[in-house]
Amino acid sequence: MKDRTTESDSLYDNLENMPIGELLHSINREDKKVPEVVEGCIPQIEKIVLEVSKRMKAGGRLFYIGAGTSGRLGIVDASECPPTFGVSHDMVIGLIAGGDSAIRKAVEFAEDDTEQAWKDLSEYNIGPNDSVIGIAASGTTPYVIGGVKDARENGLFTGCITCNDGSPLAQAVEVPVEAVVGPEFVTGSTRMKAGTAQKLILNMISTGVMISLGRVKGNKMVDMQLSNDKLVERGCRMLMNSLNISRVEAQELLSSYGSVRKVIEHYKK
CATH class of the missing domain: 1.10.8 (Helicase, Ruva Protein; domain 3)
Known part of the structure; x- marks a missing residue:
């Protein structure tokens, strides 16, 4: 794999000396690049939505797997599906390296285990109608790569969301989404532009799938849980x-x- 864009030097320097207003305008300038990059990924996102929808109509589920920020974003998207679309909590499931405790606090070296993701998925009686989407800004996270490889070998549909070209993760799945948003404002801080791109793409996937499943009428969330x-x-x-x-x-x-x-x-x- 070539040098990772996600690790390349920021286009800005001496951040500690910037006035706050300039800092914020510069961050915003970088953020504006993200939707244009995501737009270029729509053909791949469309393929994922179509494949996942087809399998869910046959009784399958959607799993997100990730580590760190990527894992948390998957969990957030999954957790919003029941209240928004009225589906059961076991229809869209987010898994994070290190387990639920890693949602709040990083678990050291949890993402480096290539076998753990499949163990985590196997607890859900995984089947061929299920889909697994690996989320990793770097595209090199062993937990995620191992998980999608095992899922694909067992007949599940696999996709990914990454922010580097030609990553091992992209090569391991059937439909990769590669949203290369460029260097982060703070070098290597992929919770920023990369995280924003991942969030936008997850929104598109889950919303597209749920509309395909009939969970929206007109433009209304007619199945939303009336929880407040x-x-x-x-x-x-x-x-x-x-x-x-x-x-x-x-x-x-x-x-x-x-x-x-x-x-x-x-x-x-």
Whole structure:
């Protein structure tokens, strides 16, 4: 593999001497580059969404595996699927090297074990309809590379999100997404532009898959979990606008049926 872009020197120097305003404008200038890079990755992202959707319609699940920031981003995306789309918590699953304790605190050398990811995946009774997406800015994380290799050998669909060209991770999967966003503002700090690119791509994957599975109606989250007052209020507004009913009636129906979708289906009958 050639020199890693994610480790290349920042385009800026003497950061400690910059006025705060200049620091912030410079960070923002770099951040603006990220969406354009992600746009160039859409053909590969599309392939992942299509493959994952096909397998999930057959009963499969989506697994994200990563270490450090990448692992945390996968867990965040997975954890947002149940409240947003009303799916079960075992439909989209994020795994991080070092286990759940690594979500808050780094676990030393956990990412260097090439066999642990498959052990972690195997606890979920993994099957051929499942999909595994490896997330690693560097594209060299042993935990992630080992995991996708084992997954692919066992017949699962594999993809990845990385921020370097020609990485070992990209070579190990069926559909690599390589979002090369360039040097970080702070050299090597991939929680910045690389992390932003990964987050944008994860948003696209999970949202695209869930829409393909019918979890959005029109442009509304009709299956969202009504887990707080804000979401109940959102559900009421959806029903008031869709069915032309009063707030009181919307609240009563939502309380009775438990979801926007079920209320709308009831009305259709």
